[in-house]
Amino acid sequence: MSKQATIEIDGEKYEFPLVTGTENEVAIDITTLRTATKGVITLDSGFKNTGSCESAITFLDGEKGILRYRGYSIEELAQKVDFLEVAYLLIFGELPTKAQNDKFHDDIKAQSAVDEDIKKILEAFPKSAHPMGIISSLTSALTAFNPSSVNVESEEDMYKSVVKILGKMPVLVAWTMRKKQGLPLDYGDDELGYVENILKMMFSKPSTKYVQNQVLVDALDKLLILHADHEQNCSTSTVRIVGSAHAGLFASISAGISALWGPLHGGANQAVLEMLQAIEADGGDTKKYMAKAKDKNDPFRLMGFGHRVYKNFDPRAKIIKKAADEVLEALGVEDPILAIAKGLEKEALEDPYFVERKLYPNVDFYSGIIYRAMNIPTEMFTVMFAIGRLPGWIAQWREMRLRKEPIGRPRQLYIGETQRPFVEVENR
Ligand code: ACO
Numbered sequence: 001m002s003k004q005a006t007i008e009i010d011g012e013k014y015e016f017p018l019v020t021g022t023e024n025e026v027a028i029d030i031t032t033l034r035t036a037t038k039g040v041i042t043l044d045s046g047f048k049n050t051g052s053c054e055s056a057i058t059f060l061d062g063e064k065g066i067l068r069y070r071g072y073s074i075e076e077l078a079q080k081v082d083f084l085e086v087a088y089l090l091i092f093g094e095l096p097t098k099a100q101n102d103k104f105h106d107d108i109k110a111q112s113a114v115d116e117d118i119k120k121i122l123e124a125f126p127k128s129a130h131p132m133g134i135i136s137s138l139t140s141a142l143t144a145f146n147p148s149s150v151n152v153e154s155e156e157d158m159y160k161s162v163v164k165i166l167g168k169m170p171v172l173v174a175w176t177m178r179k180k181q182g183l184p185l186d187y188g189d190d191e192l193g194y195v196e197n198i199l200k201m202m203f204s205k206p207s208t209k210y211v212q213n214q215v216l217v218d219a220l221d222k223l224l225i226l227h228a229d230h231e232q233n234c235s236t237s238t239v240r241i242v243g244s245a246h247a248g249l250f251a252s253i254s255a256g257i258s259a260l261w262g263p264l265h266g267g268a269n270q271a272v273l274e275m276l277q278a279i280e281a282d283g284g285d286t287k288k289y290m291a292k293a294k295d296k297n298d299p300f301r302l303m304g305f306g307h308r309v310y311k312n313f314d315p316r317a318k319i320i321k322k323a324a325d326e327v328l329e330a331l332g333v334e335d336p337i338l339a340i341a342k343g344l345e346k347e348a349l350e351d352p353y354f355v356e357r358k359l360y361p362n363v364d365f366y367s368g369i370i371y372r373a374m375n376i377p378t379e380m381f382t383v384m385f386a387i388g389r390l391p392g393w394i395a396q397w398r399e400m401r402l403r404k405e406p407i408g409r410p411r412q413l414y415i416g417e418t419q420r421p422f423v424e425v426e427n428r
Contacts, residue, residue: 112167174201229392304365
């Protein structure tokens with residue numbers, strides 16, 4: 001392949017280098033476009049064709065259904081390592097040795113205490129507040145309690161921020177859920193593994209010893225691994241762009257949590273469950289909802305179907321589908337919602353509308369079913385996704401800082417009024 005791309009504008013030719021990634025993906029480097037052409041820019045609404053950065057963290061091939069973290073396949077990682085090892089891999093680039101993993105876990109545990117004053121902020125939220133809004137606010141508030149987290153020039157301070165956010169986030173999540181349920185807050189148990197501790201902090205009952213269920217521990221561990229990174233998606237791009245202004249880690253992640261909240265992104269797992277419940281309440285007629293999804297005059301979309309980059313089966317969905325079956329079987333759950341989900345899945349996979357547009361069930365279609373079986377309230381689904389995505393956000397933020405990337409500042413094509421005379425209020 002040629003090493004150059006040529007753009008011709010009004011008979012004038014401009015050459016731009018082609019850059020090839022390690023998986024032979026090719027990009028046209030247009031860094032000099034605007035200067036060379038004296039003002040011409042590219043227009044790519046939704047960034048469907050635009051690479052915002054070079055990254056060595058996650059590779060995915062949406063056409064082939066491949067997802068790898070630092071070169072390791074998601075299938076192998078989900079089977080052979082735990083969430084914290086994946087977090088280490090994403091953030092620092094290599095799987096940890098036993099000693100590195102132990103130290104990482106100890107450092108996280110040592111930083112997991114949350115300032116008691118955070119409770120006052122938590123208490124100020126109304127019971128009706130969505131947990132994603134609360135978590136985003138509390139994560140931002142952590143900056144005030146940890147001022148050194150904004151020092152992005154120091155590797156040591158960066159490491160401290162990394163272990164602090166990994167330690168404190170599950171506490172914030174569990175407290176948010178318990179506050180809404182009127183339960184006393186749980187401070188966790190340092191003897192437990194990371195995922196076991198999340199479950200204990202969320203589900204322990206006052207005066208009753210919490211007993212771990214290994215099926216749930218394994219399923220949550222897997223879910224968190226599968227959500228841990230997905231290269232330059234909406235929330236991750238948000239984290240990188242906020243961080244590119246040299247905002248601290250907690251502030252950048254708080255912004256990422258807000259982006260993840262949206263129903264077209266992480267909020268889809270809650271939207272899937274609400275959709276399934278609505279179909280059940282309406283008599284369970286999946287065909288009616290399939291027809292609505294295909295009707296261009298109806299805004300209804302089949303939540304949990306389709307993906308911006310996967311135009312083949314989402315590899316994470318395959319693993320989660322299996323995990324969902326295992327959890328339901330182990331817990332003996334007979335869920336009518338699941339029957340509706342399976343019906344929709346079967347119909348969509350055979351329907352020409354979905355087949356032609358390559359709309360397959362995505363990761364969120366099945367994750368909600370597992371969360372529901374685990375007794376996690378629907379409103380908390382996206383929060384669980386945020387715990388999983390945390391290592392990815394951290395890794396991407398750290399990479400952006402270490403590569404000394406410039407501040408993110410897209411251009412626009414202005415389509416508004418050209419200059420016009422001011423009109424006094426009485427003449428408008
Ligand atoms: N139901 C019905 N039709 C759909 C759906 C759906 N879920 N998704 C896409 N389509 C149709 C569109 O109407 C469009 O049809 P057209 O070509 O006739 O106009 C075509 O498929 C392409 O859709 P786009 O919106 O252009 O695809 P895009 O890549 O921009 O959007 C997205 C991807 C946002 C995920 C979309 O498929 C969607 O809204 N899905 C439902 C929400 C969802 O599940 N989101 C979770 C994504 S996974 C995650 O964030 C972790």
